[in-house]
Amino acid sequence: MDINWILLRQITVLSAFFGLLIGAVTLIPYVGIVSFIFLICFIAPLVISILIKFNCLSLTSIKDSIIVGAIAGFVAYMGFSVIYIPISVILMKFFHLAANYGVGFMLQNAGFFILVVVSVFMGVLGATVNAFSGFLTFCVLDLLSSLKK
Numbered sequence: 001m002d003i004n005w006i007l008l009r010q011i012t013v014l015s016a017f018f019g020l021l022i023g024a025v026t027l028i029p030y031v032g033i034v035s036f037i038f039l040i041c042f043i044a045p046l047v048i049s050i051l052i053k054f055n056c057l058s059l060t061s062i063k064d065s066i067i068v069g070a071i072a073g074f075v076a077y078m079g080f081s082v083i084y085i086p087i088s089v090i091l092m093k094f095f096h097l098a099a100n101y102g103v104g105f106m107l108q109n110a111g112f113f114i115l116v117v118v119s120v121f122m123g124v125l126g127a128t129v130n131a132f133s134g135f136l137t138f139c140v141l142d143l144l145s146s147l148k149k
Helices: 005-025 032-053 062-095 101-109 112-148
Strands: none
Touching: 005 032, 005 062, 032 062, 032 112, 062 101, 062 112
């Protein structure tokens, strides 16, 4: 099995960019919930559609779409954590402000190890959900291509 390192790097960079962007947007109080749900559920279809649009990716099997979705989901959540967690901790500890009070209070009292464990767990959850949404994206694209014929 050959790994296309260029494609893997493109998926990683694109997912990290969207994760960082959503990490900054999630700090906005009322927009944060919607952007977090978008991060957990819909990063894979976004990454897959962008890569297909620029002819960087051609999904040939269900396995490809699931792998791309899982990688995109995990990397996007890790990028999200790099922005959201430090800024949220700083806002909570120094200014007593929180975009989401439940998350803010948890972050205020949690140690570094707990933050890392929660981030990795949520990254795996994001990878699982995005693997499924990548599968659904493959099914929709396959259906659309069969309707065009």
